[in-house]
Amino acid sequence: MTHRYADYNNWAWLYNQTMGPDYSQPQLDLLKRVLLPHIPAQGKILDLCCGTGQLIQPLVEAGYEVTGLDGSEDMLYYAYKNAPQATYCLEDARTFDLNQQFDGVFSTSASLNHLMSLEDLTQVFQRVYGCLKDNGVFIFDLNHPQQLERWWRGQPTEGALSRHYAWMITPHYDANLAQGDFQVTIFQPPTQSPNFLASLFSPLKQLLYEILSRPRFIGLRLQLIQNLSKIEPRWQRHDLTYPIKGHTLDSVKAALTQAGFTAVALQTIDGKSTIDANHSAHFICTKPSQQNLIKTNIESQISTP
Numbered sequence: 100m101t102h103r104y105a106d107y108n109n110w111a112w113l114y115n116q117t118m119g120p121d122y123s124q125p126q127l128d129l130l131k132r133v134l135l136p137h138i139p140a141q142g143k144i145l146d147l148c149c150g151t152g153q154l155i156q157p158l159v160e161a162g163y164e165v166t167g168l169d170g171s172e173d174m175l176y177y178a179y180k181n182a183p184q185a186t187y188c189l190e191d192a193r194t195f196d197l198n199q200q201f202d203g204v205f206s207t208s209a210s211l212n213h214l215m216s217l218e219d220l221t222q223v224f225q226r227v228y229g230c231l232k233d234n235g236v237f238i239f240d241l242n243h244p245q246q247l248e249r250w251w252r253g254q255p256t257e258g259a260l261s262r263h264y265a266w267m268i269t270p271h272y273d274a275n276l277a278q279g280d281f282q283v284t285i286f287q288p289p290t291q292s293p294n295f296l297a298s299l300f301s302p303l304k305q306l307l308y309e310i311l312s313r314p315r316f317i318g319l320r321l322q323l324i325q326n327l328s329k330i331e332p333r334w335q336r337h338d339l340t341y342p343i344k345g346h347t348l349d350s351v352k353a354a355l356t357q358a359g360f361t362a363v364a365l366q367t368i369d370g371k372s373t374i375d376a377n378h379s380a381h382f383i384c385t386k387p388s389q390q391n392l393i394k395t396n397i398e399s400q401i402s403t404p
Contacts, residue, residue, distance in 0.1 A: 104170030111173035148210035152178025224358035
């Protein structure tokens, strides 16, 4: 496991409680619409870069045989706790070889944006192509440059506040370099008992944090988290930074073609075919059968003068 993937261990416990479950339902709705209709009953599915595995348990309950693959040991630890009946592999998405084939593969939460070169992305596509059965479907999503340039502006975009911890995410993107990162800032209270004065004001703070946790107060909540060191000086702050790459849609399509995928469609998470700056791009790719490949090659040779 590379050091880059080990860095995700530091975020696993928080991701499992926050973004993992928060993002899972719309992603599951997408899988039900575009992936599962192509998977036979009790079919095999690979969750690539599965994180803490919130999508795995409902698929297992639906009767599918699911394998979760991730490069972070701690992410897989929580995935196993969330869905113990699945199979898990600690592997690099660029080099994995599971020695089996799947009816479908999916990767969500823009996990593949963490691959910093088109060569790395192509390697992943080749590995996925190799582990898919004929007519198997590969679904993944990416944050594309137009979207990144509009929304990743160096300001906190989401976060939560409670008496147990606080966190926020601040994304950055440089359009000239087509690269960016997001910073995860985590605050945790001290393990020892608070002093008398802190104990006196603790109930009032807890009430304030509970009120600010409501969706309508996200602006105020993020402002408070940015200044939390002044309000909670005894809380410990940790900053984690994760780099990302803004791959263009055309370059991703070309990499998919190079890997062998001949049928590639794009849509937003809610099914619209037009990709704009407000939506990530979801790729729906089908591996052609060997029979279709042979037919296509013959037709190509006949049409070539």
